[in-house]
Amino acid sequence: NAGVIQTPRHKVTGKGQEATLWCEPISGHSAVFWYRQTIVQGLEFLTYFRNQAPIDDSGMPKERFSAQMPNQSHSTLKIQSTQPQDSAVYLCASSPDWGGGTQYFGPGTRLLVL
Amino acid sequence: QQKVQQSPESLSVPEGGMASLNCTSSDRNFQYFWWYRQHSGEGPKALMSIFSDGDKKEGRFTAHLNKASLHVSLHIRDSQPSDSALYFCAASSGGSNAKLTFGKGTKLSVKS
Numbered sequence: 001n002a003g004v005i006q007t008p009r010h011k012v013t014g015k016g017q018e019a020t021l022w023c024e025p026i027s028g029h030s031a032v033f034w035y036r037q038t039i040v041q042g043l044e045f046l047t048y049f050r051n052q053a054p055i056d057d058s059g060m061p062k063e064r065f066s067a068q069m070p071n072q073s074h075s076t077l078k079i080q081s082t083q084p085q086d087s088a089v090y091l092c093a094s095s096p097d098w099g100g101g102t103q104y105f106g107p108g109t110r111l112l113v114l
Numbered sequence: 115q116q117k118v119q120q121s122p123e124s125l126s127v128p129e130g131g132m133a134s135l136n137c138t139s140s141d142r143n144f145q146y147f148w149w150y151r152q153h154s155g156e157g158p159k160a161l162m163s164i165f166s167d168g169d170k171k172e173g174r175f176t177a178h179l180n181k182a183s184l185h186v187s188l189h190i191r192d193s194q195p196s197d198s199a200l201y202f203c204a205a206s207s208g209g210s211n212a213k214l215t216f217g218k219g220t221k222l223s224v225k226s
Contacts (some may be wrong), residue, residue, distance in 0.1 A: 004157070031212060043158070043202065043216035056213060091157055100146045100165075100208035105157035 004106030021077045025094030037089040082113045120217035137203030139184040144205035152200045193224045
């Protein structure tokens with residue numbers, strides 16, 4: 001079991017450019033979560049999917065962030081018109097039990113917006 | 115107000131010593147608690163879950179939950195240098211509200 005796979009591991013973008021982050025959850029897991037980690041804010045929830053359907057996006061900045069899960073094997077987080085304050089580590093997690101099971105995290109994508 | 119608060123912010127213990135980490139929640143909807151550990155450059159890794167009042171022991175790690183006071187603790191006995199990491203307490207309401215709310219973390223250093 002390779003665990004949760006995230007690509008790329010590092011991404012550098014210029015201010016105003018678009019960034020797309022990819023996540024491959026653990027096979028068979030029904031829930032996929034996205035979090036963001038910064039020194040100042042810590043770990044913050046962004047959004048999650050259950051059986052590919054969006055369930056809760058209460059943590060997503062409304063204007064420039066979007067997430068999709070087109071099939072059970074991958075999810076994407078897209079940030080349009082990136083800003084320096086978007087610089088963070090973006091973490092994807094999956095869980096076999098959407099209701100309250102343990103979430104297994106990937107290594108994260110470190111995004112730097114210059 | 116931070117819904118999950120951890121203390122101390124940092125902790126240093128000698129190799130072989132006991133490390134005690136604390137976590138308090140201000141949201142009574144939280145029913146499920148986890149301790150995660152994160153080494154530099156890696157994602158958080160689940161150490162233990164605890165959902166019922168009392169103690170739960172797994173190897174060198176013991177978690178304690180008091181739902182009345184919404185207090186969770188983690189005790190690491192016989193601490194090893196490899197235990198040096200950032201430790202997070204995380205809580206969830208469960209059901210359709212499965213997102214985790216994390217504390218700010220405790221940085222543990224085990225000195226050999």
